[in-house]
Amino acid sequence: MSQLTANGLMDKFVTTLSPETDIHTAMETLLKHKLSGAPVVDSNKSLVGILSEKDCLKVVMASALERLPEGKVRDYMTTDVVTLSPGSTIYDIVNYFLKTPFRRLPVVEEGAKLVGMVSRTSTVKAIASMRDNPELYGTPDLSVDDEGTGVDSAMRRARGQASSRRPR
Secondary structure (H helix, E strand, O other): OOOOEEEHOOEEEOOOOOOEEEHHHHHHHHEEEEEEEOOOEEEOOOOEEEEEEHHHHHHHHHHHHOOOOOHHHHHEOEEEEOEEEEOOOHHHHHHHHOOOOOOEEEEHHHHEEEEEEHHHHHHHHHHHHHHOOHHOOOOOEEEOOOOOOHHHHHHHHHHHHHHOOOOO
């Protein structure tokens, strides 16, 4: 399990925003892509912030206080961002998700260059798949017959058969 890292869990194709994007255009982008937030990157693809749904709600407050329901992403984004490195382990990732309200965490290389995002969903999927992944448990699927069926395969089959049996 400790072999899983952010590099293996992250989505490399991430919708990003520019700090110069109009805030209403940014909100439309979030809605169009069904995102609760998106990383904000500069022209060098370096992470400079995150724009979340919560940040977008600040537009209403700005209009109530300043009568200016407009602005750029940079005016509303969160700049204090929790990030992961590509080598962050599954334990690091789970720890962040347990300690923070965030559902997605940006993965950055040195120089704050955004390389992907890890979500709670992708993390839970990885954890769920570990049950049947001998590589993660460190036990190879040893061949025991001519059909290439091994110990782990036999265990998976047995679990499947056991669940379909009814008590007599």
